[in-house]
Amino acid sequence: MWANLTIPLSVNSTLWLRCLSGYNVPTYILISGIGLELGGKALNLRTFWKSRLLTIILPYIFWCLVTYIYLYFNWDIKQFLSYQAAHPTDFVYSLVRPIFDSSYQLDWHFYFVPLILLLYLVYPLLRKAVKRFTSQTLIILFAFSVVIGYIGYMQIFGITTIVTGFNLGVFSSMFMFSLGLSLNRERLTLIFTVARKIRVPLCVLAAVMVLLQMYLGYSIGLGSIGDPISSALYVLVMCLIICGFATPKEGKQQSAAARRFYSFVAKHSFTTYLIHLLVLRLLWQHTPLGAYSPFTRNPEASQAGQWVAYFATIIISVTVAALIDNGRKLLSKLLRKAFLRGSAKVR
Numbered sequence: 319m320w321a322n323l324t325i326p327l328s329v330n331s332t333l334w335l336r337c338l339s340g341y342n343v344p345t346y347i348l349i350s351g352i353g354l355e356l357g358g359k360a361l362n363l364r365t366f367w368k369s370r371l372l373t374i375i376l377p378y379i380f381w382c383l384v385t386y387i388y389l390y391f392n393w394d395i396k397q398f399l400s401y402q403a404a405h406p407t408d409f410v411y412s413l414v415r416p417i418f419d420s421s422y423q424l425d426w427h428f429y430f431v432p433l434i435l436l437l438y439l440v441y442p443l444l445r446k447a448v449k450r451f452t453s454q455t456l457i458i459l460f461a462f463s464v465v466i467g468y469i470g471y472m473q474i475f476g477i478t479t480i481v482t483g484f485n486l487g488v489f490s491s492m493f494m495f496s497l498g499l500s501l502n503r504e505r506l507t508l509i510f511t512v513a514r515k516i517r518v519p520l521c522v523l524a525a526v527m528v529l530l531q532m533y534l535g536y537s538i539g540l541g542s543i544g545d546p547i548s549s550a551l552y553v554l555v556m557c558l559i560i561c562g563f564a565t566p567k568e569g570k571q572q573s574a575a576a577r578r579f580y581s582f583v584a585k586h587s588f589t590t591y592l593i594h595l596l597v598l599r600l601l602w603q604h605t606p607l608g609a610y611s612p613f614t615r616n617p618e619a620s621q622a623g624q625w626v627a628y629f630a631t632i633i634i635s636v637t638v639a640a641l642i643d644n645g646r647k648l649l650s651k652l653l654r655k656a657f658l659r660g661s662a663k664v665r
Contacts (some may be wrong), residue, residue: 343430344553345560350434351498352506354441363442370438374588378431381592382413385425388596389479417488425595433488437495444492448499455496462492464550490550508562517562520555527552582640589639597638598631 385411391398402409416429417436437444443587447455466489501509513520531552605625 330382343433344490345432345557346430346573347437347441347494348498348553348557349493351495353498354445354502355499355502356506361388366438366441370435373436375541377589377592378412378428381596382424382428383409385428385596386412388599389425427591427595430591433491437491438487440492441495444496445499448496452500455502456493459489459493459496460550463493466490492574494553501550508566509558517559520562524555524559527555586636586639586643589643590635593638593642594631594635597635598627601627601630601634 325551387393387395387398391401410423414432516612607623607630
């Protein structure tokens with residue numbers, strides 16, 4: 319969310335935040351791989367995709383549809399339906415287009431969901447490769463992602479005009495996902511133990527790397543820019559920092575408050591992610607905060623108001639996401655009870 323919400327803000331005032339949050343998507347992908355590996359169960363594709371359908375695919379399609387109608391038809395359902403009748407594949411293609419065209423997003427944060435679904439699609443193959451040839455698989459994927467990453471990096475500066483017809487970030491994401499699959503409990507325990515001991519030097523190193531990225535971003539005027547190698551190292555350092563501070567001291571257990579916080583984030587983070595830019599746009603359109611939108615006023619002259627909109631968006635998005643998720647869970651329980659009662663009467 320940090321990076322997404324600061325995209326419309328001024329480069330000069332938010333570059334540090336974008337540099338600091340540059341590890342977000344790779345870290346999530348790494349954690350996704352770790353979570354699947356720690357499940358420790360035999361792969362059942364039917365169960366796997368049923369879970370993803372209910373928790374990821376359907377919410378993604380729903381909120382893409384809401385955003386699509388809002389952005390392109392200003393809530394006019396009739397106009398949307400008439401357009402769809404003439405262009406029946408347009409909306410469907412917009413759901414998967416970010417995989418093939420990194421310059422296109424229905425809204426600029428939705429690119430992430432097709433990317434993670436693509437990784438889930440190749441998950442069975444990656445899992446087998448990582449299980450049988452761990453080192454070889456990771457080395458090949460890392461080398462390939464670096465080479466492909468430098469193609470994209472050179473395109474930014476006009477060094478090459480190679481057109482791939484594919485989102486170059488897919489390959490680096492595939493490496494991070496496979497790295498997560500390779501981390502079993504023993505390896506994770508070792509990583510957490512070492513990270514906790516060196517977390518202060520890691521923080522210093524991360525700060526230096528952020529400053530270097532900011533210097534490069536200011537000097538070329540393109541915001542947060544980092545080559546594939548330095549970006550990969552920064553992601554690694556930030557992941558280790560997270561491991562270091564998330565680990566309780568020896569002989570102590572995680573506090574109840576920390577467990578409740580992590581549980582809350584795990585339950586509502588995805589819905590929050592899907593709706594946060596829609597919330598920001600609605601705040602700009604229907605509240606006095608619209609006066610501070612960078613699209614209607616000089617961004618450099620309205621930073622305070624933009625930051626108010628930024629924090630208001632976070633608070634509202636998290637609150638609405640919790641209400642939606644809890645309401646959906648309650649509705650599911652009621653429907654299940656009604657179905658069971660109906661089945662009992664039939665019998």
